[in-house]
Amino acid sequence: MPVDSFKYLPGSIAGYYRNLAVPKADPIPWTPLRKPLSETRFALVTTAGIYVEGADPGFDQEGERRNPMWGDPTFRRIPRDVRAEQIGASHLHLNNRDLQADLNIVLPVHRFAELEAEGTIGSLAPTAYSFMGYQMDNREWREKYAPEVAGLMRDEAVDAMLLTPA
Amino acid sequence: MFEQAGFSTVMVTNMPYWSEKMGVPRTMGVEFPYGHMLGMPGDREMQMTVILAALSLLAEAQEPGTIRELDLEWPQPFDEAKKDWQPLEPSPVVKMMIEQRQAAAEQARGQG
Numbered sequence: 001m002p003v004d005s006f007k008y009l010p011g012s013i014a015g016y017y018r019n020l021a022v023p024k025a026d027p028i029p030w031t032p033l034r035k036p037l038s039e040t041r042f043a044l045v046t047t048a049g050i051y052v053e054g055a056d057p058g059f060d061q062e063g064e065r066r067n068p069m070w071g072d073p074t075f076r077r078i079p080r081d082v083r084a085e086q087i088g089a090s091h092l093h094l095n096n097r098d099l100q101a102d103l104n105i106v107l108p109v110h111r112f113a114e115l116e117a118e119g120t121i122g123s124l125a126p127t128a129y130s131f132m133g134y135q136m137d138n139r140e141w142r143e144k145y146a147p148e149v150a151g152l153m154r155d156e157a158v159d160a161m162l163l164t165p166a
Numbered sequence: 167m168f169e170q171a172g173f174s175t176v177m178v179t180n181m182p183y184w185s186e187k188m189g190v191p192r193t194m195g196v197e198f199p200y201g202h203m204l205g206m207p208g209d210r211e212m213q214m215t216v217i218l219a220a221l222s223l224l225a226e227a228q229e230p231g232t233i234r235e236l237d238l239e240w241p242q243p244f245d246e247a248k249k250d251w252q253p254l255e256p257s258p259v260v261k262m263m264i265e266q267r268q269a270a271a272e273q274a275r276g277q278g
Binding site: 045 | 176177178180187196199200201205224252253
């Protein structure tokens with residue numbers, strides 16, 4: 001059964017999305033996986049707008065309330081050994097209850113630590129990354145913050161990434 | 167962006183429609199509510215099923231734009247799941263749209 005991409009959206013938003021013209025990447029960017037999974041080092045990236053409470057501020061919700069067409073394009077680092085109770089969430093387009101109950105539904109640090117321990121993957125990098133997914137204009141994200149994250153991942157010798165949008 | 171920087175990526179999303187439109191390198195489609203791309207909270211087995219499917223796709227995909235879909239049903243009743251993922255108060259942009267619609271309706275009434 002094919003996935004219905006609009007199943008969980010309110011009707012008005014689904015209609016808006018269906019009519020939205022977006023440019024298709026040409027060519028689609030491609031980096032082949034160079035190693036078997038058992039030797040590959042992974043980083044996890046989510047756009048669920050989570051952060052570590054006490055270590056970093058949340059994403060700028062007030063800025064978005066002042067200008068509803070703007071979303072905070074910055075990122076937060078999440079250490080792989082983060083504890084569930086340290087996770088803060090500032091995505092105004094989601095009910096954050098479930099991801100605060102179990103981080104693994106958006107950022108599967110515990111599942112990947114298990115895959116690392118059993119040898120299915122090579123390793124999980126020390127740092128995961130969180131963006132906030134509501135970005136009507138992604139220019140700043142594309143030109144500034146995503147390259148910064150790419151640099152940080154290179155420093156940790158990352159090969160591959162699991163992306164979980166929200 | 168990340169692929170151009172030399173990383174291999176796999177995305178798990180409930181909107182493979184966008185992946186097809188925009189050209190995402192590797193997509194694992196799931197029919198799950200927003201904010202729950204890897205499954206139900208507390209359900210380790212379900213989360214692992216999704217993750218292992220994504221990793222297989224990453225290892226096996228031979229060409230850019232590969233989309234696979236996972237045939238796994240969301241365990242919650244639809245109406246409940248559709249309501250549960252949404253924020254308790256409307257997001258700023260939805261609030262703005264509601265206010266604009268109300269203002270337009272009031273103006274139409276005033277003219278009528």
